[in-house]
Amino acid sequence: MANTPSFVRTQMLDPKDPPITEKGAVKWIRENLFSGWLNSILTLVSLYVIYWVLAHILPWALGGIWNAESLSECREIRDASGVGHDVACWAVIGARWHQLLFGFYPSELYWRPILALILFGVAIAPVLFDTAPRKLLIVTAIMPFAAYWLLWGGTIWGPIVTALGFVIGWAIIKYGSATLGALGATIAAIVVPLLYWLFVAGAISGALGSALPIGIESVASDRFGGFMLAIVIGVAGIVMSLPLGILLALGRQSDLFIINKCSVFFIEIIRGVPLIVWLFTASLLLNYFLPPGTNFDLMLRVIIMVTLFSSAYIAEVVRGGLAALPRGQYEGADSLGLDYWQSMQLIILPQALKISIPGIVSTFIGLFKDTTLVVFIGLLDPIGLSNAIRADAAWNGIYWELFIFIGLCFFIFCFSMSRYSMWLERKLHTGHR
């Protein structure tokens, strides 16, 4: 007789819940924080560190006082409220933010740097994001002159006449190549605008200025300060050092003996000496190298020095990119019959620059951070202004609030630059090198 079971389950049981230690938050904590005795110790230590830091900073920062006229008033308010611990005196930011941002720029003219910043945002958009409308590139082209005019003011004819020099150079390249040949046109495009700027431009802008006096109130360089100064020096340095750096890198990779040796010499000298020594050179020694009687703005000297300095670093980064390209790319370009500039422009540089994006951006971040060094030659960058604020009797002895504000501003700028470079790197990543 068949042994028939009395009962057969006809449907599947619901799966049992996994053990409590193997799911959800508990599992995550076990795996990520307490997976072994070493990890447990590390977790406990870091928890303690976080607790210690927050316990010291949070009550101080959150209990901060925003409405006061001076540090002593801050202390009175604190003592009156009966708080036992120290609290921040954020009132200094409220009272002096305009100095930290604009230096001693006339306060009724704040719209000018703000407008320049907005314009800069518009001008930089088509360069940073290829989804932005291409027509904005016109803004990019006129931006340097517009920004100069807005920030420094004065007659409108100066920037326009200067811009005309670039137009002349461009016109010579465009229409002169047929008659002068490529090399002749290039040389002419450099020499003619130089002669124009040296001898003709001043007279023209003077004549136009007296005939049609259009202009806005001019502001001297020594009124510039704070983050405005840092951004002006940083942006000018970044914009000018990239092309110069690429040229230097090409020079260092070139087969032409003299150009090669000169580039190597320039790059090594600049990189071997700290920026602060170069800045002192600019402020102490530049007069020795110029014809007697010439004297130009300290800020302009700083911009030139910072540009030269970071272009040497960019040259090394780009050289790394050029060296990383497989030899076949160069040979492929040659075999297509492209000349040197065509092959560089169409084949080599796009790939080399793509490889060197992280290095270039970190050089830019370094440049922006290094703008703080100008405090040592007497320009009022944010750190210099924090000393100036402390020299005021009302705020004598205030440190952390100012440092935190300055540090946060720098962090926002530099961190967003590094995130942009990571985004760009991901976007341009084509699967192979």
Added chain:
Amino acid sequence: MTIQVVAFALILAAIWFLGRNIVHNLEELGKDFNFAFLNSRAGYDINQRLIEYSNDSTHGRAALVGILNTLLVAFLGCILATILGVIAGVLRLSKNWLVGRLMTVYVEGFRNIPLLLWIILIFAVMTESTPGPRDFRGDDAEASMILGESVAVTNRGIYVPNVVFTRSLGGNEMTEAADGVEAAVIPSAVAMDWLLVLVLLVGGVFASKAIGRWATRTQEATGVRPPATFWMQLGVILGPFVVVMLVLGATLDIPELRGFNFSGGIHMRNSLIALWFALSLYTGAFIAEIVRAGIMAVSKGQTEAAFALGLRPNRTMNLVILPQAMRVIIPPLISQYLNLTKNSSLAIAVGYMDVRSTLGGITINQTGRELEGMLLLGLFYLVTSLIISGVMNIYNNSVKLKER
């Protein structure tokens, strides 16, 4: 060819233009170009000096004191930055989520905020938030010395114990402690003792390496490693060291509160501490990224292959991963050392007397020799970086993959 000739002509013209301007300007100012000022009396004091120096010494001597101070902070900074960077880099790769995040905060914070701000910040912490020497006074003092009553952290700097030799080779000459002047050991007298100790230590390291090679040879020949090799190696290094220390009568000179200030021990000024810590923390953040990239550059297959061979995890790390990671890590690491050395010129922010403040600062101001002073200063930094990059090139060539 045409381009080369044009470029050459332009460069010659530029050099001629600059040179003519310099000669002309020097004439105009009535200055000449010579380095004789290096032999004249300096006339200023330097608060931290590693070699004998007084305000009667020459400007050249002052420059040398500055150079040594620069090298001191660069050396200390490189060591601490490496330690911090390696720890942070390894911990950032840790599977522990919390530790990883914490290290990310450290790295991003220091990489995105100017070094100058960190130096000033740490200097402010050192001077504003630490107790003054008088807080250590009395039975219920507000502050106390740490690490077994041997280290005092004050707003005038950190006092740490010093090793002095009671039976020194050169006789232990101390300057008298007068009012306001700290007693200091005259450096040249103890230099002989330290030189002897250093020679013995270096000799010990070489001897222990020789023992190691002998043990390996024996092991390869007989299959048995000689017993107690490790202890022999340790003994060769430590034995002579301990004996010499005892013979010379080395004792700890512990700082103690005397009068209004601490005396004895080594006084590390706030300027040195701030510069040292800030440079180390800042460079450490960059080194952490280099270490992380180096470890990640070794492909996972290497680890798996090592496991397949039956190597234990720590031997896998030591024998397989690290040698390959080092090849990626060392070149950028050395360029970070170079950056640290150059960044030490930010000493100006806290008044640390490095070569820029002595040769490039006070000397220039006193003698009016900007051109010569800046030239020497630039040359010093240039030579330093060329030497370091030369060493790096030698290393790079020695570890280059020998492939065909």
